[in-house]
Amino acid sequence: MRQILLALLFFAVPAPASAWNAAGHRLTAVIAWQQLSPTTQTAIGKALSRHPDYARWVDRSHSSQDVDIFAEAATWPDDIRNDPRFYDDGREPATPALPGLTDTARHKRWHYVDLDAAGQVKAGELDTRIERLSRLLRSTGKKAEISNALPWLTHLVADIHQPLHVGRHGDEGGNEVEIENPFNKRLPFTNLHVYWDDLPGPPWLRGKRLQQNAARLLENHPAPRQGNVALWRDESHRLLAEAYPTTSGSLRPIVTEDFRQRSRAIAERRIVAAGYRLGRLLDDIFGQRGPGKTP
Numbered sequence: 041m042r043q044i045l046l047a048l049l050f051f052a053v054p055a056p057a058s059a060w061n062a063a064g065h066r067l068t069a070v071i072a073w074q075q076l077s078p079t080t081q082t083a084i085g086k087a088l089s090r091h092p093d094y095a096r097w098v099d100r101s102h103s104s105q106d107v108d109i110f111a112e113a114a115t116w117p118d119d120i121r122n123d124p125r126f127y128d129d130g131r132e133p134a135t136p137a138l139p140g141l142t143d144t145a146r147h148k149r150w151h152y153v154d155l156d157a158a159g160q161v162k163a164g165e166l167d168t169r170i171e172r173l174s175r176l177l178r179s180t181g182k183k184a185e186i187s188n189a190l191p192w193l194t195h196l197v198a199d200i201h202q203p204l205h206v207g208r209h210g211d212e213g214g215n216e217v218e219i220e221n222p223f224n225k226r227l228p229f230t231n232l233h234v235y236w237d238d239l240p241g242p243p244w245l246r247g248k249r250l251q252q253n254a255a256r257l258l259e260n261h262p263a264p265r266q267g268n269v270a271l272w273r274d275e276s277h278r279l280l281a282e283a284y285p286t287t288s289g290s291l292r293p294i295v296t297e298d299f300r301q302r303s304r305a306i307a308e309r310r311i312v313a314a315g316y317r318l319g320r321l322l323d324d325i326f327g328q329r330g331p332g333k334t335p
């Protein structure tokens with residue numbers, strides 16, 4: 041009986057996944073941080089110190105250095121998915137307002153954009169939201185809006201570089217594609233979206249290890265051209281052609297050694313690209329705000 045239950049657990053469909061896991065978001069943030077001018081770094085450090093969850097970020101990273109706080113803030117839009125202070129907008133009644141936050145919605149639709157075969161957007165707001173948050177950060181004088189928008193923008197620029205976050209509408213961005221991954225003994229049956237989210241490394245990656253991994257990625261991958269949000273989205277969507285395993289396993293498509301290596305290389309390249317581009321975008325935003333308007 042126990043075996044049957046365990047087998048059922050393995051085959052249970054995991055809940056739709058969120059994004060690159062925390063490691064992917066922290067790596068992107070650390071790479072972006074290195075691209076920023078000292079003025080932008082200071083402005084971001086100040087803005088994040090005013091965020092209501094700043095103390096949690098200090099706690100989790102065991103650090104109050106701006107770069108560590110920035111890396112932790114990058115995972116915040118995923119952290120609130122399991123936080124009862126927040127609610128699923130469109131499905132649940134709003135939770136009470138929180139001091140220092142502009143709203144308490146989880147905004148799950150912000151994390152992805154799904155396209156149909158003709159390239160038309162069918163679901164999600166990832167691309168348009170990056171544009172809107174960028175515009176808000178360039179123009180607002182309200183400190184709460186700045187400290188709220190920063191973790192979101194940081195997070196979403198990483199998400200748009202994850203190919204499955206610009207997924208095929210027909211399979212819910214890979215959430216409905218079940219695969220076999222013999223390299224993960226703990227989770228040998230999973231879905232394609234989760235497989236991609238977990239490629240950047242273990243979710244507890246922080247501190248010195250995080251810095252070392254970021255440095256290794258930077259050595260192995262060149263800076264991309266900056267482009268714009270539409271380019272980042274289209275690049276991700278095109279990568280879907282290589283993102284699905286094609287070898288049959290016992291029951292479903294299986295991750296082979298070759299597929300594993302290729303998908304890892306793509307994930308690393310995309311994280312580096314996201315880091316460089318996020319850095320330039322933030323420098324551009326905070327540069328435009330000018331020293332007088334720096335929050």
Ligand SMILES: [Zn+2]
Nearest residue numbers: 058059151199
């Ligand atoms: Zn996300």
